Each structure stands twice: as structure tokens, then as C-alpha cells.
Amino acid sequence: MNKNVESRGRVVARLVRLLQQGDEVDRCSAAAALGELQAVEASGVLVEQLRDQDLDLCIDAAQALGQIGDDSAVAGLLEALAWHGDGEVKLAALQALGRIGSAAALEAIKPLLLERPQGLASSFTEGWDDWWDLQLEAVNTLGELGYQAALGDLEQLLEQDEGQEIEVPLLKAIAQMGAPGVASLQRRWPRASPRTQRRIAAALGHSPLPEAGETLLALLASPHDEVREAALRGLAQRGGALPCNAFLEAIDDPSPAVQLAALEGLQTVGEAPLEADRARQLIASPAAPVRCFVLRQWLAQAGEGASLDVVVNCCNGEEEAVLACQLLAQMGTETSLAVLLAVVNDPARSLRVRVQGIQALAQRGRCEPEVMEALLACAEPQDGVLCQAALRALIALDPAAEAAGLDPSPLSWVQQRLVGAARAPEPTTGPDPESNAEPEPDLIPLHALESVEAPLEPPSLDEVLAQLTTHYPAQEEAAIAAPLGSTLEAIHLRNAEALVAAEREPATEAGDLLPMVEALPPELAEYGALVKHNLGRIRSPGASQPASVPLRVVAAQVLGEAKALSSVPLLLGCLLDDNAELRQQALLSLAEIARAQPHWPGWSEALGPLVTQLNAGSEGVRQAAAQALGALSLDGTRVPLLAALEDSDGLVRLQAIRALVKSAGSDPRRALSPRLLEAIRGCCDDNSIAVRTAVIEALGTLAGRMRGADGVASQTLELIVALGLEEGGAQVSAAAKALAMLDREAASDRLLAVIDGEDPLRRRLAVQVLTLLQR
Numbered sequence: 001m002n003k004n005v006e007s008r009g010r011v012v013a014r015l016v017r018l019l020q021q022g023d024e025v026d027r028c029s030a031a032a033a034l035g036e037l038q039a040v041e042a043s044g045v046l047v048e049q050l051r052d053q054d055l056d057l058c059i060d061a062a063q064a065l066g067q068i069g070d071d072s073a074v075a076g077l078l079e080a081l082a083w084h085g086d087g088e089v090k091l092a093a094l095q096a097l098g099r100i101g102s103a104a105a106l107e108a109i110k111p112l113l114l115e116r117p118q119g120l121a122s123s124f125t126e127g128w129d130d131w132w133d134l135q136l137e138a139v140n141t142l143g144e145l146g147y148q149a150a151l152g153d154l155e156q157l158l159e160q161d162e163g164q165e166i167e168v169p170l171l172k173a174i175a176q177m178g179a180p181g182v183a184s185l186q187r188r189w190p191r192a193s194p195r196t197q198r199r200i201a202a203a204l205g206h207s208p209l210p211e212a213g214e215t216l217l218a219l220l221a222s223p224h225d226e227v228r229e230a231a232l233r234g235l236a237q238r239g240g241a242l243p244c245n246a247f248l249e250a251i252d253d254p255s256p257a258v259q260l261a262a263l264e265g266l267q268t269v270g271e272a273p274l275e276a277d278r279a280r281q282l283i284a285s286p287a288a289p290v291r292c293f294v295l296r297q298w299l300a301q302a303g304e305g306a307s308l309d310v311v312v313n314c315c316n317g318e319e320e321a322v323l324a325c326q327l328l329a330q331m332g333t334e335t336s337l338a339v340l341l342a343v344v345n346d347p348a349r350s351l352r353v354r355v356q357g358i359q360a361l362a363q364r365g366r367c368e369p370e371v372m373e374a375l376l377a378c379a380e381p382q383d384g385v386l387c388q389a390a391l392r393a394l395i396a397l398d399p400a401a402e403a404a405g406l407d408p409s410p411l412s413w414v415q416q417r418l419v420g421a422a423r424a425p426e427p428t429t430g431p432d433p434e435s436n437a438e439p440e441p442d443l444i445p446l447h448a449l450e451s452v453e454a455p456l457e458p459p460s461l462d463e464v465l466a467q468l469t470t471h472y473p474a475q476e477e478a479a480i481a482a483p484l485g486s487t488l489e490a491i492h493l494r495n496a497e498a499l500v501a502a503e504r505e506p507a508t509e510a511g512d513l514l515p516m517v518e519a520l521p522p523e524l525a526e527y528g529a530l531v532k533h534n535l536g537r538i539r540s541p542g543a544s545q546p547a548s549v550p551l552r553v554v555a556a557q558v559l560g561e562a563k564a565l566s567s568v569p570l571l572l573g574c575l576l577d578d579n580a581e582l583r584q585q586a587l588l589s590l591a592e593i594a595r596a597q598p599h600w601p602g603w604s605e606a607l608g609p610l611v612t613q614l615n616a617g618s619e620g621v622r623q624a625a626a627q628a629l630g631a632l633s634l635d636g637t638r639v640p641l642l643a644a645l646e647d648s649d650g651l652v653r654l655q656a657i658r659a660l661v662k663s664a665g666s667d668p669r670r671a672l673s674p675r676l677l678e679a680i681r682g683c684c685d686d687n688s689i690a691v692r693t694a695v696i697e698a699l700g701t702l703a704g705r706m707r708g709a710d711g712v713a714s715q716t717l718e719l720i721v722a723l724g725l726e727e728g729g730a731q732v733s734a735a736a737k738a739l740a741m742l743d744r745e746a747a748s749d750r751l752l753a754v755i756d757g758e759d760p761l762r763r764r765l766a767v768q769v770l771t772l773l774q775r
Contacts, residue, residue, distance in 0.1 A: 001393075004523050004744065004745065006745075007744065007745045007774070008037070008774050010748070010749075010752065011037075011752065011774050012034065012037065012039045012041060013032045014179055014752050014755055014756075015033050015034055015037075015039070015042070015767070015770075016024055016030075016034070016039075016041075016042050016045050017160045018030040018755060018763075018767070019034065019042075019045055019046075020045065020047065021029055021245065021319065022763075023760065024054055024056070024057065024417065025760070025764060025765065026052070026760070026763060026767075027057050027762050028051070028054075028056055028057050028060045029767045029768070030767060031046060031057060031060040031061045031064050032060050032063070032064060032563040032771075033447050033767050033768075033771040034046060034064050034068075035060075035063055035064025035065070035067035035068060036064075036067065036303055036771045037538055037771060037774055037775060038067055038068050038069070039068065040068055041067055041075050042064075042068075042512075043070045043071070043072050044067060044410070046061045046068075046073070046661055047061075047062050047063050047065065047073055047075075047076030047077075047405060048076075049061035050062060050076050050079070050080045050084075050089075050093070051080075052075070055088065055089060058084070058086070058089045058092070059082070059089055059092045061089055061090065062077065062092035062093045062095075062096045062513070063092055063095070063096065065077060065096045065100075066092075066096030066097075066098075066099040066100065067099070068094055069087075069099055069100050070100070071100060071102055071161060073082045073096070073100070074097065074100060074102050074104055074105050074581065077093045077097050077100075077105070078093075078097070078104070078105070078108045079381050080093040081093040081094055081097065081109075081117070082117065082118060083118065085120065086361055087131070087133065087134070087438035088130070090117060090130070090134060090343040090630060091127050091130070091133055091134060091137060091628065093139075094109060094112070094134060094137050094138065094141070094143065095137060095565060097141075098141035098144075098145070099628065100270050102697075106141075106142065106145060106147045106149075106150075109138050109141060109142060109150075110138070110142065110147070110149065110150045110153060112131075112134050112135060112138040113135060113138055113139065113142075113150065113154065113156075113157050114153055114156060114157060115154040116131050117131070117134065120134075129664060131147050132165075135157070135166070137165055137170060137717075138167055138180040139154065139157075139166060139169050139170055139173050140173065142154070142173060142174025142755075143169070143172055143174070143175075143176040143177070143333050144173075144176065146176050146177055146178060146182055147177075148178060148181070149179050150177075150286075151174065151177045151180055151181060151184065151708055154170055154173055154174050155174065155179075155184060155591070157170060158170050158171075158174075158611055159487030162723035167196065167199060167204075168199055168202075170197075170508065171185065171199050171200055171202075171203035172202075172203045174203065175203040175204050175206050175207045175212065176206055176207065176516045177212060178209070179209060180211050180212045181207070182204070182209050182215065185200050185203065185204060185215065186211070186215050188197055188200065188214065189219065194222070194224040194226065194227055195485070197219060197222060197224070197227045197231075198224075198226050198227050198230040199229035200215075200219075200225060200236055201219050201231040201233075201234045202230050202233070203217060203234075204216050204234050204238075205235070205236075205237035205238055207238070208236070208238060210727065212238065212488070213235065213238060216234045216238075217231075217235075217246060218233045218267025219231035220232070220246060220250065223260055225232065225255040225257060226257075228253065228255070228258045228261075229255070229257050229258050229261045230249070230264050232246070232247065232250055232261040233264075234260065235247075235260075235265060235428065236264065236268040237299060243268060244266065247262045247263075247265040247266045248262070248266070250265075251261035251263065251266075251278065251282065251613075255292055256285060256286060256287025256289070257287070259282070259285060259287065259290050260287065260289045260290050261353075261682070262482075263282075263290065263293045263294075264293070266441070267429070267719060269590050274315050279294050279297065279298070279306075280310065282294050282296075282313070283310055283757055287522045288317055288320060291314060291317075291320055292319050292320055293325060295311075295314060295320060295323035295324060295327060296323060297312070298311075298327055299330070303327055303330040303331050303332055306327055306331070308331060308333065308335055310341050311324050311325070311328060311331070311336075312328075312335075315339065315343060316494055318352060318353055318766065321343070321349075321353045322352060322353060322356045323361040324571050325343060325353070325356045325357045326356070326360060326363070328340050328360060329359075329361070329363040329364050330363075332364055332366075337364070337370075337371070337386055339362075340357050340360050340361055340364075341370060341371070341374050343357035344357040344358055344361065344374050344378065345348075345374055345377070351383065351386060354378070354386060354389075355385060355386060356390045358375065358378060358389040358390055359389065359393065361374070361375065361393055361397075362392070362396040362397055365397070365400055366397075366400060366409070367400045367401045367404060367406060368399045370395075371397075371755060372394075372401075372406075372410070375385075375390045375391075375393050375394050375397075375410075376394075376404075376413070377672050378772070379391050379394070379414075379417070379551075380551070384550060385460065387554050388557070388558060389554055389556060391414050391417070391558040392520065392532050392558050392561070394410035394411075394413060394414055395410060395411060395414060395558055395559075395561070396412040397410050397477060398410045398562075403530070411562065411564060411566070411567075414555050414558060414559060414560065414562075415555075415566070415567055416569050417551055417552065417555040417568050418552055418555040418559060418567070418571070418574065419570055419573060445704075450561075456572075460600060473684055473738075474745050486688045489672075502673060504580060507524065518683065526598050545546055545658065547619040549581065549582055552574070552577075552582050553581055553582050553585045554574070556571060556574060556585040556586045556589050557585055557588075557589060558583075559571065559589055560588060560589025560590070560593060560764035561589075561592065562595070563592060563593050564593070564598040565593065565597060565600060565602070567589070567593070568593060568602060568606065571589050571590050571593075572590070572606055572609050574586035574606075575587070575609045575612075579621060580618045580621050581620075583613065583617060583618045583621050583624075584617075584621045584624045585620075585624075587610070587613060587621065587624035587625050587627070587628045588624045588627065588628070590606065590628045590630040591624070591627045591628040591630070592631075594628060594631035594632050595631045597634040598632065601634050603633075603634060604626075604634060604636075606632070606637050607629075607632070607634060607637070610625050610628050610629050610632075611625075613625040614626060614629065614640050614641075614644055615640070615643070615644075619649040619651065622644070622647060622649060622652040623649070623651045623655050626641065626644055626652055626655035626656045627655050627659065628752060629659055630658060630659025630660075630662045631659075631662075632664075632716055637659070637663055638660065638663055641656045641659050641660050641663065642675065642676070642679050643657075644656035645679050645680075645682065645683055649688070649692070650687070650688035650690060651693050653683060653686065653691050653694075654688070654690050654691050654694045655686070657680060657683065657691070657695060657698050658697075658698070659677060660679070660680065660698070661680075661698045661701050661702065663674065677702075680695055680698050680699065681695070681699075681716075681719055683695050684722070684723055689728075689731070692723055692726070692731060693730070693731050694722050695719055695723065695736050696724065696731055696734040697717075697734055697737075699716050699719065699720055699738055699742075700720070700734070700737055700738025700739075700741045700742065701741075702716075703716065703738060703741040703742035713742060713743060713746075717739065717743060717746060717747060717750060718750070719749065720735050720738050720739055720747075721735065721739070721750050721751065721754070721769075722741070722744070723735060724736070724738075724765070725754065725762045725765045725766060725769070726765075729765050729768065732745065732768045732769050732772065733772060734764060735769055736769045736772035736773045739769070739770075739773055740773055744773060747773060747775065748770060748773060751766045751769055751770045751773070752766075752770070754766040755767065755770075
């Protein structure tokens with residue numbers, strides 16, 4: 001016998017025993033679990049619970065029997081429906097009978113339409129009668145199953161005062177009764193009020209019979225707009241062979257609502273596009289939805305039949321203007337370009353319309369000077385959404401600009417925004433020859449002091465980044481906890497932190513660095529001075545860039561979306577900025593590019609700066625650094641990510657766990673690395689639920705590679721079970737998924753042992769995990 005079948009049999013048997021012998025809560029959870037598992041073999045025991053004094057158990061048992069759908073339960077459910085005194089139990093039994101749908105069940109349901117059930121209390125509870133719920137459920141069930149024997153009772157209920165409150169479901173149920181039901185509605189509608197006629201039209205939309213379609217066509221002659229609209233929508237809802245002529249004729253209806261229903265009906269039946277004359281007629285409709293429909297039709301036809309002057313006139317209302325901008329992009333004429341530029345440059349326009357205009361300029365795929373001018377004007381930080389749309393449009397137009405020989409290209413222009421140039425950079429004239437003052441050096445890499453003869457010149461960005469990288473050698477896992485070899489090596493690392501402007505208060509930064517600097521021997525005093533210099537340069541007001549931080553943040557985001565490798569050095573350069581938001585976005589963008597091109601050789605140069613940010617940034621920066629490291633396919637990422645599991649911020653730890661799992665890839669040796677498994681398991685006591693859930697997910701992802709390692713797999717299984725059964729149940733779903741990937745049978749046996757234990761909370765959570773595991 002299949003092992004999964006045997007395991008399922010043991011689970012069902014244990015749940016049945018729990019249903020019979022457990023406490024009240026255990027029994028309810030066992031009944032719900034048996035229903036979820038659709039355990040037919042448990043039907044008899046569940047029927048017995050319908051007579052229990054615990055109302056919650058009765059309801060859970062009835063619902064489980066409905067999920068199982070076994071005919072053998074009908075008799076017990078009918079008994080509960082007939083004799084149980086509680087309205088909620090009766091309702092649960094009725095719903096279960098409806099799901100089973102046997103003839104005996106339907107015949108037992110029918111009397112509920114007109115007769116109060118025996119034993120049901122006649123008093124109202126908080127102004128509500130439980131019989132009303134039973135009536136409505138009976139109406140819906142009998143209609144869905146098309147039980148024609150109930151038609152007379154449905155018609156009788158419709159005539160009573162009680163039936164007026166549920167007229168809509170009653171009419172729908174009658175329409176679902178086949179030809180007799182449709183005939184009943186045909187007799188009813190001529191003498192009905194406009195409101196009821198509208199409801200009859202909606203109900204007939206649920207009948208596929210030709211007679212229903214004929215009645216709906218007759219309702220199109222109603223003098224009431226709402227009735228004609230409902231008739232058209234009912235015709236469209238029926239599907240199949242529809243009378244297209246009826247929709248076409250209704251387009252000329254004086255009511256805009258009817259016109260729109262006719263147009264949408266034509267769209268539903270796949271009728272040929274509107275004729276040009278008819279479209280020009282409808283585009284002049286006073287109803288904006290009708291005009292928008294025509295614009296969408298023209299868009300679907302790539303602008304065929306659209307008139308430029310008409311489209312231009314539609315640029316007034318917001319929804320129409322958005323559609324018109326898309327059409328103008330398709331047309332591609334000089335006039336359409338002029339209109340789009342007017343829309344984009346008009347500050348009185350809504351933000352949504354201007355953004356759509358920008359997108360339309362990008363869609364055209366041409367980079368005329370006036371287009372570039374308009375986009376550059378919108379790429380200002382005053383409105384982030386508009387600026388972002390403009391930068392994206394510039395990136396989209398970069399291929400066309402490159403083909404046209406445009407210099408600088410849109411991509412390079414956006415990159416200039418990122419590095420801080422408020423406009424395209426002006427040619428540099430060099431230092432003033434008349435000045436004898438030496439320029440104050442900028443950020444200094446540590447290697448600049450290694451030769452006393454070397455002048456202290458401001459380093460280039462590449463030099464700084466290279467320096468940050470050279471001091472992060474590839475390490476083995478065993479070296480993760482090794483102390484730094486010397487005070488000088490420690491200063492190397494602390495200098496890197498200063499270079500990237502750790503997001504801390506100046507006093508805190510100085511407090512971290514100064515004791516180390518002051519403890520240096522005299523021969524290393526120059527190194528301490530260098531660190532102080534770098535920290536001061538980053539924190540000084542003069543070090544800020546001329547372009548605003550919001551603009552640079554948006555530029556960093558857009559460049560990440562563009563995924564151009566040429567942006568990588570500039571994004572790495574942003575890690576030298578003193579603004580945490582910019583550094584965080586630069587890291588996220590680097591992660592985007594790395595996901596798209598993970599095997600680019602140049603990523604090895606980024607490892608040092610990313611590791612520094614992982615250890616020296618704010619919480620958000622460290623989270624983004626962990627994501628970026630996780631996107632790289634480099635061996636050197638594992639050691640810093642393992643260290644990040646000790647970070648004070650829970651989200652950093654969570655990102656580190658996910659990045660470590662990703663770095664393991666499909667290599668079984670790396671997946672089963674003792675250091676990796678030990679580190680992830682070490683987070684099982686984390687105070688963050690999100691981190692503990694990430695531990696479960698990580699172990700589940702690695703589970704398939706553990707199957708051959710019995711000791712590793714058994715330890716992992718125990719840990720996942722323990723985490724899944726933690727108080728609150730937040731990790732139940734994650735635990736079930738992970739256990740299914742690891743060993744479903746062994747996990748079921750372990751959870752069954754928990755059910756046999758003394759802890760009631762763990763028992764109930766074990767039932768939930770078992771249910772998900774066996775489903």
C-alpha cells in the first residue's frame with residue numbers, strides 16, 4: 001500500500017479517536033479537520049456528534065459532513081434539521097444537505113420555504129428571526145439545484161409579505177427552475193412594477209433557455225430606462241448565441257446608461273468593431289462612459305477609424321484624457337505630438353493625465369528635441385510621481401536616442417542626476433592658476449598613506465570603490481568569528497565604514513572610532529588622522545550634492561528598473577552619500593540589476609561596499625544590503641550574511657536568512673553545510689515571528705537536499721514541528737509546507753505523537769498542521 005495512504009489512514013483514525021474522547025475544543029478541531037480531509041470513513045462518527053449537547057460541535061460536525069458529501073449522512077442531517085432546537089445548527093445541517101444534493105435532502109428542504117421548522121424557538125434574537133436565514137438558504141439551494149418541485153412554494157412565498165424582502169433571490173431561483181420557472185416569470189412581468197421588471201430581467205440572465213431570451217427582448221420595449229438596461233445586461237450575461245441586432249439597435253437609445261449597456265453587450269459577444277460613422281456619432285454622447293467606450297474601441301483597433309480632431313476634443317475629462325493620450329501616441333502625427341506636449345507641460349492638468357502624457361511620449365519611441373525638453377522639465381523633484389514617470393520615459397527612449405546619436409544619452413542624463421548633477425555637467429576649467437591654496441582632499445582611501453612620498457590627491461570614485469573591495473578578501477566559513485589580525489586591520493575596516501557614512505549620530509560615530517584611534521602607537525597616528533578626516537568630510541555641510549536627495553532617490557530607483565550594468569558603479573558611488581534613503585534605494589537597485597544579471601564578473605568589485613553597508617548602515621540600509629548580497633552569485637557573500645544573523649534588527653536577520661538560502665543554490669554540499677544549518681537553526685529562538693517563520697521556510701527550501709542525510713533531516717523535522725506548534729499558531733501554515741517538502745510520513749507520525757501528549761494547545765495546533773499536511 002502507498003505510504004501516503006497508510007499515513008493518512010493513521011491520521012484519520014487518530015482524529016476519530018480525538019473526536020470521541022477529547023475535550024470540547026479537541027472534538028471541534030477534530031471534526032473540522034475530518035471535514036477538511038473529506039474523510040468518508042468518519043461520516044458515521046460525525047453524524048453521532050449532531051446529537052451532542054455542545055452546539056459548536058454540532059455545527060462543526062454538520063459542516064464537516066457537508067464537505068465530505070457522503071449520502072450516508074443525509075438521514076442524520078435530516079434529523080438535525082427537523083428536530084434540533086437551535087437555529088444555527090439547523091442552518092448548518094441545511095447547508096450540508098444542499099452540498100450533498102440528494103433527492104431526499106431537497107424534499108426535506110422545501111417545507112422550510114413556508115413553514116417554521118418544528119422545535120425552532122419562536123422568539124426573536126436581537127430583532128432577528130432564525131427562520132429568515134433558513135428561508136433564504138432554502139431559496140438559494142433549491143434554485144441552484146433547479147428543484148422544480150419547489151416552484152409552487154417559491155411562487156407562493158413571493159406573494160407573501162415575507163417574500164418581498166428576498167424578492168431578488170426568489171426571482172433568480174424561479175428563473176433557475178427550467179422552462180416552468182421561465183414561464184412563471186413571463187406571466188408575472190407584464191403586471192409587475194418597474195423595479196420588479198428590472199429584477200426579473202436580471203434573474204432571466206441566469207437561464208440559458210431560448211424562452212428567457214425572448215422575454216428579455218420583450219422587456220427592451222419597456223418605457224423605463226432601468227428595465228431596458230437590465231434586459232440588455234441579462235442578454236449579455238446569458239452568453240451563447242446572442243441577438244446582436246438588439247444591441248446594435250439599443251446603441252441609438254436616448255438613455256446613456258442603455259447605450260453603454262448595449263456597447264458592453266456587443267463587446268461581450270465579440271461583435272465586429274463599431275463602424276466609423278457610428279463611432280463618430282457615439283463619441284459625441286453626453287455620457288462620459290459611452291465616450292470612453294468608443295475611445296477604448298479605437299485603442300483596441302490601433303487607432304483605426306479614429307479622427308484626430310475628435311480625439312483631441314476628448315482631452316478634457318480625466319478618464320477620457322488618459323485614453324486620448326494613448327490614442328495620440330498610436331497616431332504619431334505632428335499634431336498629436338503637439339497635443340501631448342501641451343498636456344505634459346500644463347501644470348493645471350491632473351497628475352494622472354500628465355503622467356499618461358509622459359508615458360505616451362515614451363510609447364511613441366521618438367526623441368525629438370521638444371520631447372526631451374518636456375521630459376527634462378518634468379524630471380524635477382517637486383512631484384515624485386511626475387519625476388519618476390519622466391525618468392522612466394527617458395530610459396525608455398534611450399535606444400532611440402542612441403540610434404540618433406544624441407549626446408548625452410537619456411540614460412547617461414539620468415545617471416548624472418543620480419550622482420548629483422542638477423543639469424548636464426558643464427566643462428570644467430580646472431583650478432584657478434592664480435591661487436596658491438592647496439585643495440582640501442576629499443575622501444581618502446587608506447592605501448594613500450602607504451608611501452610617505454605619495455601625494456594625498458583626491459581619489460576617483462573607482463579608486464575608492466576598489467579600495468573598499470580590496471579589503472574584503474574571500475573567506476572561509478570557519479573564519480567568520482576569527483578576530484582581526486592586528487590593530488591596523490581593524491582600522492582598515494573602520495575607515496571603510498567612515499568612507500560610506502555609517503547612518504549614526506556623529507557623537508556615536510566618534511565614540512566608536514576615537515578610542516581605537518587614540519590607542520594607536522605613534523607610528524600609526526597618520527591612520528587615525530585619516531579616519532577622522534573621512535568622517536568629517538562626510539558629515540560636513542559642504543559635502544552634500546547640488547541635486548536634491550528626492551530626485552537622486554527616484555533616479556536610483558529608475559536605473560534599477562532599467563537594469564543597465566553601466567549604472568552599477570554610479571549606484572555603488574551612492575553608498576558614499578550621507579543620506580540613508582539614497583543608500584537604501586541604491587542597494588535595492590543594485591539587487592534588481594543583480595537578479596537580472598547575476599553572473600556579471602564585475603559584481604566581485606561590489607562585494608566590499610555591500611558588506612560595509614550590511615554592517616554600518618541604518619536598519620533600512622542593512623536590510624537592503626542583505627537583499628543585494630542575496631542577489632549576487634558570489635561565494636564571498638555567505639560569511640557576512642551569517643554574521644548578519646546577529647543583527648539587532650529583525651528585518652535584517654530575515655533578509656539575511658533568505659539571502660543565505662538563495663546563496664546555497666542547488667549545491668547539496670552547500671545546502672547541507674553544518675555552519676549554514678547551525679546558523680539558521682540558531683535563529684529559531686528569535687524574538688521576531690517573521691524571523692522564526694523565515695527559519696521554517698528556509699529549512700523547508702533546503703529540505704529536499706536533506707533527504708539523504710538522516711541525522712540532519714530528523715533534527716530539522718523536530719525543529720520545524722516545534723516552531724509550527726508555538727503559541728498563537730502564526731507558523732502553522734509555513735510549518736506544514738516545510739514538513740511536506742521534508743518527509744510527510746515522518747512528520748505525520750511526529751505530530752500524531754504530539755496529539756497523544758498532555759498539552760492541549762499543542763494538540764490543537766498539531767491537528768491544524770496535520771490537516772494541512774494531509775490535504
